Amino acid sequence: MxxxxxxxxxxxxxxxxxxxxxxxxxxxxxxxxxxxxxxxxxxxxxxxxxxxGLTSKPTGISLTETPWKSDDAAWFDRNKNRTHRMRQIYPGEFETLPPEYQQLNIPDDHRLEIVVRQVKKGQRIRSAFCRNLSVEIPDTDEVIHVIFDWVAGGGNGAGVMTAQELAELSSRYKASSSGSRH
Structure with a gap:
């Protein structure tokens, strides 16, 4: 956060x-x-x-300025219709993640990436997830919203979201015009 x-x-x-x-x-x-x-x-x-939309306690609250905070702020300023963003992890950002991320054994065809939810201007929540690089992830607000909710909610217990699950959930998010936009 x-x-x-x-x-x-x-x-x-x-x-x-x-x-x-x-x-x-x-x-x-x-x-x-x-x-x-x-x-x-x-x-x-x-x-x-x-x-x-978080129910668990945050693992860290950053009040200091960092390159990734500045970049996220600028990105959301340029993309005013978006509430969610997915991006690569910044140099030095990995060290700020909770210890359980730092102890992950990441497969060769995966990498840690960051999903960001802008709650309001100047207030954002970020979470890391292990991305399978062989799966194309569309850069749409609905898709990244699904990924953010899935990661923030602890996933499905198996630790893997299939491309089919992602597509089904994001189509529900897109179809729900009355749904909450974070």
Whole structure:
């Protein structure tokens, strides 16, 4: 989950810590600012999870700027009719993934890719999945939406989505004009 939001309260407190630019002059006020900042991030996270359709806790919340966050933001700015994106993993992004991804044994004809859901401008959720490179995946919002939901929901237990399952689910997403767009 990553957010482009004002986190000045937390950053301000962190700058006052001993490893920063100097000790906090008012420890109680600094602690209160920190608590307030953390509470704000908790509320924001809960709101994003609800709007993004997630039921499990996020494995990481990124408030710092990264090349992939900037690229995703620019991509969604250029593709305003899209809410989902699939892309290759960025250099350095792999290290930010949860440990279970870093321990995967990926077959030769597969690679980790990233699916991104834009909940609203500046708020996106990303997840990694192991893509079979021999299967063509159409770059449409419906197809990537299906993949995102499947990955975020834990898959089907077998760890594999067939091309037929993908096609059937994406046609249902496309046909459902009253369905929720994340």
């Amino acid at each position: 990553y957010v482009n939001q004002n986190t000045d309260a937390i950053r301000s407190v962190l700058r006052q810590m001993p490893q920063g630019q100097g000790p906090a002059t008012d420890v109680i006020a600094a602690a209160e600012r920190m608590r307030s900042g953390v509470n704000s991030i908790d509320r924001l996270t809960q709101e994003m999870m609800a709007k993004g």
